[in-house]
Amino acid sequence: MKTLLLVDGSSYLYRAYHALPDLRSHQNKPTGAIHGVLNMLRRLHKDFHADYSACVFDAKGKTFRDEIYSEYKAHRPPMPADLAAQIEPLHACIEAMGWPILIVDEVEADDVIGTLAKRAVVENKRCVISTGDKDMTQLVDAHVTLVNTMSNEVLDEEKVYAKFGVKPERMLDYLMLVGDSADNIPGVDKVGPKTAVKWLSQYGSLDNLVAHADEIKGVVGENLRKATGWFETARKLVAIKCDVELPLTIADLAPKPQDTQRLAALYEELSMKTALQELRQQNDAASAETRGDGVQDMQNSSAVDYQTILTEAQLAEWIDRLNKASLVSIDTETTSLNPMQAQLVGISFCIESLHAAYLPLKHDYIDAPQQLQLDIVLEKLKSWLESPYKFKLGQNLKYDKHVFANHGICLNGIVHDTLLQSYVLESHKPHNMDSLAQRHLDIKTISYDEVTGKGANRITFDQVPIESATVYAAEDADVTLRLHQFLYPKIQADSRQDHIYRNIEIPAMAVLFEMERHGVLLDQVLLQQQSRELNEKLNDLEQQAFSITGQSFNLNSPKQIQEILFNQLKLPVIKKTPKGVPSTNEEVLQKLALDYPLPKILLDYRMLAKLKSTYTDKLPQMINADSGRIHTNYAQAVAVTGRLASSDPNLQNIPVRTAEGRRIREAFIAPQGHKIVSADYSQIELRIMAHISQDKGLLKAFAAGEDIHSATASEIFALPQSEIDQEKRRYAKVINFGLIYGMSEFGLATQLGIERSAARAYMDRYFTRYPGVADYMHRSRESAKASGYVETVLGRRLWLPDIANANAGRRQGTERAAINAPMQGTAADIIKLAMIAVHQWLDGANLQSKLIMQVHDELVLEVPDSEVETVRSKLPEYMGDVINLDVPLLVEVGVGKNWEQAH
Incomplete structure (x- = not known):
């Protein structure tokens, strides 16, 4: 298990300032706090092997807590001038030591640390927090430990209980009762640690204590009852915010190499003689092949062999190698991120780990070396690129397929894609190559910014010197191959994951390419x-x-x-x-x-x-x-549930509940001599619910072809279906769809505009009539808590990292997602299978009809007039047979001159 080490820099800064003597530099500048914090960091570096680390400081200015409570920390005096003068040189020293520094506006260091700690737990990493702040104890769990380097105290779950008398999960309640004088947060008057521990031991939680506040006698009981109105505000002040938006991931916190030269200059300026002597005694000849955390620095590694292809002889040699290889990792460098506009600048290949080549084609800068001519190169590579039997691997090859298509090349033989491999294995994590390399290979890759610059100074890739471009591009192809060698065996080890990857995601990529290419x-x-x-x-x-x-x-x-x-x-x-x-x-x-x-x-x-x-x-x-x-982009590796995401433009969010929104669909038209055909799965998630829950009532209703909302209304209102009016059917529809999204009685009451007691009664009747649904909901929540994920009917894993979140709101939201995700995910699998089946049918039957859009549970086609009846009659068959469920899949087909007419 990898370790994330987080240092509460602000806490140690003040403690070091007050604990150490008034040390001064030769220029008479204060340095005591700097000495204390840096000594602590050096000690932590020796005591803990951290794969990731950060030193976190409070930002200047007010935080969200000041907005909530104007007296928050109001009693604290301004920062002493001698301490303020030490912050800038301290930060410079910390950065030179290789520690990342984190400062986030409007929140405190505690909140940043809390957010990273929770992320570490989700990513199955150990987290060590170096702090002396007791508020941090609310973060302690099996993965999170506190260490106080000034007192040598280590607090795990048992030691938190031994020290405070309550478990870490109750520390927030404890702090709300006793208050926090350091932050000027009042607790319950006259209630100290002993009383707080006594109450929490007796009642289990603050919420339960408040519910029984009338049982507490005397003045202290009166004080408790008076404080109940304050607790909501106190909770917001005391609770560490664990969902802060951060500009980075844990993978970005890999320690950087120590800048020894810079650090020595800082130590000299600050008159830190002992630290300077220790620094000079260190081995300054650190290997260029490793960074401080053991992460390989690929571009400086003597193990890699990256070639530049500049001559016809080199190209001929590589073409021969490509034709003989069983699998080749390929990547393109281009002029644009827009796949329909991007032009080739170069191509990289890798056949064997650590050995790759870059073929520059359009680098254009002063003194750029002569490069092989683009059209001649593509002519020579065409047979290999277009062969379906020369197997290719890449990272997001749908993009590269578009790039080659822009040059008249049809890239075939795509058998593997590391973006999709990562998505199948870990749908909830980032899938970009840099993150994958860091997470799975412990490799810090060269970033695009490192070779092109940032902002106004950024250059296009054709301006990048070929020497730098070779290292960057060849590394991409090399790392992609190495990722495949790591990820694909994990997929192969699970037949269901292998099926999702090979029979759904890879074929779907080819269909999406055709849809994007054709456009609307x-x-x-x-x-x-x-x-x-x-x-x-x-x-x-x-x-x-x-x-x-x-x-x-x-x-x-x-x-x-x-x-x-x-x-x-x-x-x-x-x-x-x-x-x-x-x-x-x-x-x-x-x-x-x-x-x-x-x-x-x-x-x-x-x-x-x-x-x-x-x-x-x-x-x-x-x-x-x-x-x-218009040519949208369909992203496969975005939604945790497996759903596709449309962008540039987003065709999936065009509103249809208003007349104005529906009119926009009128602008999506068929060309002359064609029609738009829409094929939509009817009530697919409810049908999936019936299959997964195996509820006899739902199975029976769908098998009989009944209107499911009328059938549900009949059950809930205990009336024959002939007596169900539109209002009762509407109630049942809200209940049917609401409950599969985990809607609460409050949510149902709000949707229907009724009292919560009435909503509760409807829900009770629903679950009485459909007990299999209630049982499924319970099983799904418990399964998610036990494993951290739920599965679709076909076995796609839908990860739910917040299922154990300490934040009740986020945890309950995730529990609701655990109920709905298997249905959404199964629906996503089904629509992808339908796309594949329909595309294969159209292609095999030599029809001219084209799939042009996928929106929610709907496929949209552009169909010649002569094929309309064939397509209309066959779509329900091909879409309905892609999966065997215990209920029939109903497909509704419409035809029109535009999308709105067809829908």
Whole structure:
């Protein structure tokens, strides 16, 4: 198990300042805190072998806790000037030692550490936190340990209990009871550690204690009851925030090489003679092949053999090797990330680990060496590239297939893709090559930024010197091969994972390439007309809003809306932001819109403005000049559930619940002599629920072809289906779909606009009639807790890293996901199998019809008029036979001149 070492730099900074004498440099600058912190870091480096580490400091300025409670840390004096003067040189020393430094605005070091600690647990890493802060004890568990280098104290789960009298999972409750004088957070008056331990031992938790507060007698009981209204705020102040958005991953915290020269200069400037002497005694001839954490630095390793192909003789030699190889790792360097526009700059190949080559083709800078001519090279490589029997491997080869297609080459023989291998094995983790190399091979690869620069100074790849480009590009091909050698045996070891990878993901990639390449035809004139109409409606809504308020204001400004709604119109505050101000989000406006006109206008305005900016204005700008179509990108390795993600443009989020949203689909048209055909699985997740849960009532209803919502309403309301009206059917529909998403009684009550007791009664009746569903939900939650994942019908693993999260909200959300994920994931598997089956049928039957879109549970095709009846009649058969479930799969097919008509 790898170790993440996190240092609470701010805690040690203050403690070192107060503990050590007033040490000074030869320039009379204070250095005592620097001595103390650096000594502690050197000691930690000796005592712990850390694969990843970071020194975390508080950011300047206020945090979200100051917004919650104005008296938070209000009693603390400003930082002493002598201490403030030591921060900058201290940070410089820490960075020179190779320690990453983390500072995140608006949160404290504790929150950053808490977030990383939880991530470490999810990634099955050991986490050691160096701190003297007792608040950190709430993070301790089987994987997380605290160490205090100033007192030599180590706190694991047992030692936390021995020291405080409560287990780590109850430390938050303990701290809320006793308060935190250091942060000026009050607890319960007159309640100290002994009373807090006594109460928590007796009642188990603070929530249970509050529920029985009437049982606590005397003054201390009165104080407890008075404090109950404070606990919600106290929890927000005391609880370590473990979901901070961080600009990096744990993999990015691999220690960097120590900058000995820089560190020596700093030690001299700070008059740290002992530290300087120790530094000079170290072995300065550290191997260039390893970094400080043992991670291989591939580009400096003498073991690698990376060649540059510049002559025809070298190319001929490599073509011979390619033709003889059983598997070749291939990668392209290009001019653009847009796959439809990218042009080749170079190609890299790897046949054997640590041995790779780069073939530069279009590097164009002063003194660039002569390169082989692009068209001649492609002509010589064409037979190998296009052969389905010359097997290729890559990282996201769908992109490279587009690049070669831009040059008239059809890349065939794709048998492996490390992006998809990672996705099948660990859908919840990053799948980019740099992360994979760090995570699985302990390799720090050269980043794209290192060879091209950043920001305004970034150069295009054709400007990168060929020597640097060779190391970067050849490494990509080499590392991809090594990743395959590591990942694929893991997939092969599990027949179900192997089936998902070889029979779903790899074939689906080829289908998605064809869909992306073909693109979708748009009625640009219609979209422009819709933009004008939407603009008129937006202006009208704006005038309505101005008329209600008696003033003009920016309808896109949350701050102005907040002022008008809550300060001027005095509307009730539904919810507050983390900063303590009234929220104006969509959920709040929807609730207010039930009783007030302005929130309804604002909701309509936001909806129409988004349609205009995201679709009617933007889609015409994304039409490819060469094809006259839009070409979305379907990402396979994004959603944990296996669902595809569409981007540039996103075709899966076009709203269909409003007339304006549906009109946008009218602009997705068929060319002359063609029709759009839509084939949609009906109620697929409910059918999957019936199969997985094996509930007899659901199985029977689907087998009989009954309307499932009417059947459910009949069960819940104890009426024959003939007496079920539309309102009762609507209730049943909300319940059917809500429960498969783990909806609570509160959520159901909100959706239906009824009392929670009534919602609870409906749920109780539902589970009484469908006991198999209740049993499935329980089994799914327990399985997720035990293994950290759930599975689809076909065996795809859907990882749920937050299933044991200490944050109750996130944990409960993950438990709901554990119920729904097997259904969403199975539906994702089914639609991919359907794409593959339909594509193979169209291709094998020599039909001209093309798959052009996949949206949710729907396939959209562009079909010649002469093939419409064939496609319409055959689609339900091919889509319905891709999997054997205990309920039939129903496919609804529509035909029209545009997508909206067909849907």
